[in-house]
Amino acid sequence: MARNKPSSTLRILSRCVLLNMLAGLLIAAPAAALDxxxxxxxxxxxxxxxxxxMYRKLINIEPDGSKKEYVLYTVKKGREKMVALFLxxxxxxxxxxxxxxxxxxxxxxxxxxxxxxxxxxxxxGGVFNNSDILRLDYSAEYEAAVDDETEENYILACTAKxxxxxxxxxKMTVEKKAMVPLTIECYAASGMLIxxxxxxxxxxxxxxxxRPSVLETDSPLYKGYKSVMLYAKVTSKKLADEVFTLNYLPxxxxxx
Amino acid sequence: xxKGFYRISTVTLAALYLLLxxxxxxxxxxxxxxxxxxxxxxxxxxxxGYAEIKLEHIDLNSESTFYALxxxxxxxxxIDRYSGTLQLDVGYKKGIGAxxxxxxxxxxxxxxxxxxxxxxxxANLSLKPLPFFTTDLxxxxxxxxxxxxxxxxxxxxRPKDPDNPEEAxxxxxxxxxxxxxxxxxxxxxxxxxxxxxxxxxxxxxDFGESGYMNVAAKLYxxxxxxxxxxxxxxxxxxxxxxxxxxxxxLTTNFEIHGEYAYLTDLKQKYxxxxxxxxxxxxxxxxxxxxxxxxxxxxxxxxxxxxxxxxGFSPEELTAFYQLVEDADAHLTDTGSDHLIQNAKTVSxxxxxxxxxxxxxxxxxxxxKDPFDILYLTPGLITIVNLDDRSYSISxxxxxxxxxxxxxxxxxxxxxxxxxxxxxxxxNKNKLxxxxxxHF
Numbered sequence: 274m275a276r277n278k279p280s281s282t283l284r285i286l287s288r289c290v291l292l293n294m295l296a297g298l299l300i301a302a303p304a305a306a307l308d309x310x311x312x313x314x315x316x317x318x319x320x321x322x323x324x325x326x327m328y329r330k331l332i333n334i335e336p337d338g339s340k341k342e343y344v345l346y347t348v349k350k351g352r353e354k355m356v357a358l359f360l361x362x363x364x365x366x367x368x369x370x371x372x373x374x375x376x377x378x379x380x381x382x383x384x385x386x387x388x389x390x391x392x393x394x395x396x397x398g399g400v401f402n403n404s405d406i407l408r409l410d411y412s413a414e415y416e417a418a419v420d421d422e423t424e425e426n427y428i429l430a431c432t433a434k435x436x437x438x439x440x441x442x443x444k445m446t447v448e449k450k451a452m453v454p455l456t457i458e459c460y461a462a463s464g465m466l467i468x469x470x471x472x473x474x475x476x477x478x479x480x481x482x483x484r485p486s487v488l489e490t491d492s493p494l495y496k497g498y499k500s501v502m503l504y505a506k507v508t509s510k511k512l513a514d515e516v517f518t519l520n521y522l523p524x525x526x527x528x529x
Numbered sequence: 530x531x532k533g534f535y536r537i538s539t540v541t542l543a544a545l546y547l548l549l550x551x552x553x554x555x556x557x558x559x560x561x562x563x564x565x566x567x568x569x570x571x572x573x574x575x576x577x578g579y580a581e582i583k584l585e586h587i588d589l590n591s592e593s594t595f596y597a598l599x600x601x602x603x604x605x606x607x608i609d610r611y612s613g614t615l616q617l618d619v620g621y622k623k624g625i626g627a628x629x630x631x632x633x634x635x636x637x638x639x640x641x642x643x644x645x646x647x648x649x650x651x652a653n654l655s656l657k658p659l660p661f662f663t664t665d666l667x668x669x670x671x672x673x674x675x676x677x678x679x680x681x682x683x684x685x686x687r688p689k690d691p692d693n694p695e696e697a698x699x700x701x702x703x704x705x706x707x708x709x710x711x712x713x714x715x716x717x718x719x720x721x722x723x724x725x726x727x728x729x730x731x732x733x734x735d736f737g738e739s740g741y742m743n744v745a746a747k748l749y750x751x752x753x754x755x756x757x758x759x760x761x762x763x764x765x766x767x768x769x770x771x772x773x774x775x776x777x778x779l780t781t782n783f784e785i786h787g788e789y790a791y792l793t794d795l796k797q798k799y800x801x802x803x804x805x806x807x808x809x810x811x812x813x814x815x816x817x818x819x820x821x822x823x824x825x826x827x828x829x830x831x832x833x834x835x836x837x838x839x840g841f842s843p844e845e846l847t848a849f850y851q852l853v854e855d856a857d858a859h860l861t862d863t864g865s866d867h868l869i870q871n872a873k874t875v876s877x878x879x880x881x882x883x884x885x886x887x888x889x890x891x892x893x894x895x896x897k898d899p900f901d902i903l904y905l906t907p908g909l910i911t912i913v914n915l916d917d918r919s920y921s922i923s924x925x926x927x928x929x930x931x932x933x934x935x936x937x938x939x940x941x942x943x944x945x946x947x948x949x950x951x952x953x954x955x956n957k958n959k960l961x962x963x964x965x966x967h968f
Contacts, residue, residue, distance in 0.1 A: 330564040335903055341932060344569050360569045363577050364933045364967035367618070373717060376754055376778065382618070383697040385672025389756070389776050389784045391823055398897065398904060437781050498903070505566040513660035514711035519749065519756070520720045521709065524657065527622055529571035 309417030309429050315452045316445075317410040320484050324350045326528070327507040328360075331406070333399030336497030343397050345406070346529055348510065352413040354517040357406060358525040369522045370396060372407040375437045380522035387519045392439040400468055400490045400500040404439035414438045417445070425449055440467060451475060453484055468492035478507045574621050578632075581614040581965040587956050590943070594850050594953035597857040598876055601869050605640065612637035616697065625658050631697060650699045663707040670700035671724070673747055673760055674788050674817075675776040678891040678912075679835045679884070681790035681815035682772035684762035685726060685736075685745045691884065691891060691912055692923065692941070701726055701733045718751035728766040737766030754778070760790075768794040782823040789816040795839055798878040800848040806875060813838030819891075827897040833890070840887040841880070843916045849880045850948040886950050888915040895927075904930035912951075919945020919952050935965040 307315070321327075331343040344361040353374040359365040367382040370390070378387040379396055390396065392404035411417075415431035415438070422428065431443035440459040448455050457470040469492070472485035488502040515521060516528065587608040590596055617632040630652045636645035653667035670687075674680030678691040687698045705724040711717065726743045728736045737743075743764025750757040755777040762770045772790030779785060793812040801807040819833035841849070852875060856868035879885065895908030910923040925939035941959045945952035 328564075328566045328569060333903070341904070341930075344564075346569070362932050362967070364579075364929070364935065366577050366967075373751070374754070375781075376751070381695065384695050385670055386674065388677075389778055389786075389821070391778065391782045391784070393782050393825075394823055394827075394829075395897075437778075439781065495901070503564040505564055515661040515709040518709050518711060518718045518720060518751075520663075520707055520722070521660075524627070524655075524663070526571070526575075526620070527627055527657065 307419075309419045309431075310412065312419070312427055312429060312447055312452070313412045313415065313417040313431065313445075316447055316454055317412050319452050319482075320454075321349065321507060322480075322482065322509040324510060324512055325507060326510040326512075328505045329357075330503040330505075331397055331399070331401060332501040332503070333397065333401075334499045334501065341399070346525070348512055348516065348525075348528060350512045350514070350517060352410045354514070355407050355409065356517060356522070356525055365397075367526075368396070369525050370403065370407055371517060371519065371522055372403075372409065373517060374409075375435070377403055377407060378519060378522070380519075382523070387522055392437070400492045400495050400498055401502065402439060405470075405490070405502075411443075411445075415443060420444070426455065451483065466493055468494070476504075478504075480509060482507060573623060574619070576617065576619045577968060578615065578617040579965050579967045581616075581963060583610075583612045583614070583964075584962045585610045585612075586960045588958045589955060590952070590957040593955060593957075594853045595876075595881070595955040597853050598869065598873055599955060601857065601860055601866060603641065608639050608641070610637055610639035625656055627655050627657070629653050629655070633697065633699070648699055650697055653700075661709045665703070665705045665707070668700045668702045669705070670698050672698075673758065673774075675756065675758070675774045675786035676788050676817045676819055676833060676835070677821075677831050677893070678833055679817055679837075679889075681788045681817055681835075681837075682758065682760045682774050684760060684767070684770050684772070684790070685724060688883075692910065692921075701736055703727075715753045716750065718749065720749040722747045722749070726764070726766075728764075733766075737764075739766070741765040743767065768792060768796075784821040785819070786821075787816070787818045789814065792839065797839070798875075799841060799845050800852060800875065800880075802848070804848060804852060806878060811839075815839065829893075829895055829897075831891070831893040833892075835884075835889045835891065837884065837887050837889070841885055842887065846880075846886065846917070846950065847948050849875065850953055884912075884914075886914045886916050889913065890915055904928060914945070914950045917945060917949035919943075919949035921951050933967040935963075935967070937961075937963045937965075939963070 326348045329345045329347060331345065333341045343359060343365060345357045346360055347355065347357045349355040355372045357370045359368040369380040371378045371387065377390045377392060379390045380387040390403055393402055395402045397406065411431065415433055417429045417431045420428045420430040426449060427447040429445040429447060431445055433441050441462040442460040444458040446455045453475065454472050459467045459470065461467050468490050471489040473487040473489060474485060475483060476486035477483050486504045489499065491499050589606055589608065591606065613636050615634045619630045621628045631650040633650050634647045637643060649668060651668050651670060653665055653669045655663055655665045657663045671685050672683065673686060674682045678689065678694050680686060680689065685701060690696065703724045703726045705722060707720065707722050709718065709720040724745045726733060726736065726745065728734065728739050728741050728743060730739060741764055743766050745762045748759040755775055758774045760772045770790060770792040772788060774788040776784065776786040791812065791814050794810045795813060797809050797811065798806050799809065815836060815838050817833055817835045819831065822830045853872045856872040859868045860866050890913045892911045893908060895906050897906050899905065899907060906927040908925050908927065911920060913920040921941055921943045923939055923941040925937060928936045939961045943951040943954055943956060943958065
């Protein structure tokens with residue numbers, strides 16, 4: 274037994290050294306070693322926690338400069354469950370949208386029964402469509418490959434996993450340091466550019482979440498129009514699966 | 530009469546005041562690019578609603594059945610009507626409890642006088658001790674079914690107005706329990722809603738036969754990306770009925786839906802071959818199939834086919850129209866209106882209800898932001914009675930460019946051959962301007 278002591282200590286020491294070396298290698302490993310899907314996963318985790326709530330303001334800006342604003346309270350769980358409740362303007366207040374994977378519904382209080390909507394529609398008008406407003410994790414919808422790389426950025430070529438995803442292809446520029454997207458060009462299956470998303474103003478939301486606080490978009494299909502999304506109070510929140518059901522939509526406000 | 534007019538004026542003026550006040554406020558709103566999230570923190574008490582002014586010009590169809598019934602002693606060619614509406618939505622939440630109320634006040638005035646009404650559409654207390662369990666007590670609107678214009682499985686709903694299917698409806702006093710459970714695929718969600726609806730003196734009297742407690746249940750399944758509802762109603766106020774509905778997106782821009790309902794032992798009055806009201810209690814099926822399709826240039830099309838097994842046959846409708854025509858001829862010949870009064874009684878036995886036929890086709894086509902004009906939505910609504918080929922067509926323009934404002938201009942044109950549903954309605958056409966402000 275006494276002879277075993279030094280050998281077990283040695284074993285432990287050698288394991289620690291190995292682990293430290295491995296950890297050191299991982300930390301020091303050039304980011305280029307990551308493949309596209311790993312980068313996309315990191316982007317998702319850096320943009321939002323696994324389960325969270327947040328407030329967003331959407332602003333549609335017309336060519337003459339006039340604006341229309343919407344405020345949404347949003348909760349998300351996992352990769353495929355998301356609910357957004359309209360808090361303003363008054364004409365939209367109480368409306369709620371639910372997304373479960375590829376399924377989307379809109380609940381309008383006066384209509385009562387939630388109706389199915391499509392990802393290409395827009396419940397707010399303007400350049401953002403429903404899939405932008407109820408965006409799932411990018412890695413849930415796309416396969417990514419590193420198309421190009423500069424000193425500061427990765428250029429990812431993302432291809433939709435299924436035909437039901439709103440955009441067939443994405444060209445995503447990811448900042449290496451913060452591992453968050455800077456621009457995303459969204460293409461239709463025909464190769465037509467549908468819109469470009471611009472992530473801006475990186476901000477510390479607390480709880481180790483540092484991410485862009487502004488998302489802008491424009492589209493060659495809406496010349497002169499621009500839409501902006503401002504993020505606030507992005508915080509982790511534990512949520513029951515039952516929150517993400519049609520029956521719960523009339524009660525989403527009670528989560529706040 | 531003076532008191533009634535005063536009330537009309539009060540509601541209309543209140544609506545007008547809110548409209549004007551908000552217009553002024555809207556124009557002064559600062560156009561800053563900021564987000565003060567504290568402004569939207571959750572509050573225990575919240576309220577909102579809308580104020581509305583509506584102007585209508587109606588050209589009456591003096592050759593029609595319902596003109597003969599309603600204006601035989603007061604002939605006129607047109608009706609100009611203005612109305613004001615206030616709808617107030619209040620909510621209070623504390624802990625696991627929440628109260629929701631919806632108040633609807635409407636006043637209207639036209640060439641023949643005025644009317645007003647204040648109704649509590651909803652007043653409901655709910656308790657949610659657990660995310661998967663909710664219990665409700667009070668007045669609620671249910672809106673079961675997946676159809677847009679009609680809902681055959683809406684066993685505990687008031688029927689929608691197919692011309693305005695998205696408007697709020699008055700609920701019924703009920704007690705209910707809602708259970709939800711989420712799973713992994715392929716069955717993602719299962720939810721059971723059970724509702725008890727009492728029908729007694731002064732409680733839900735217009736629901737059905739008084740003196741009974743009724744039960745309705747809906748089992749919802751989200752199975753392989755398809756919404757499925759199994760619906761049941763049992764009680765003595767209305768006959769036993771059950772049904773099923775579904776809804777599914779086939780692609781990102783194409784949705785299909787359908788409903789089937791079987792209603793047992795309906796108590797109906799109808800005009801028999803001898804021109805006398807007779808009774809029957811058939812068991813009938815009602816069903817609906819529909820689709821919603823969105824094109825790349827934002828044109829949304831909703832098409833629904835509706836079979837109303839409880840509707841009147843073309844022969845029964847013809848018998849009714851003939852009865853009224855004979856009564857009108859009798860009035861002209863003799864000056865006596867007793868046959869007209871008799872026909873009005875028959876009319877009240879179901880012949881004056883909307884969409885009283887058996888087979889209908891509904892379509893609604895609208896385009897958001899055509900010609901790059903944001904917030905403008907022109908649309909066209911068509912309802913066709915497939916049995917007699919009569920129809921109504923309603924082109925409309927909706928503009929929502931000013932925050933919280935909604936302006937809708939709609940023209941409705943009705944047409945059909947002699948003794949057909951839409952040709953025998955009161956109106957030949959209607960022009961409607963609706964201005965609504967949400968607060």
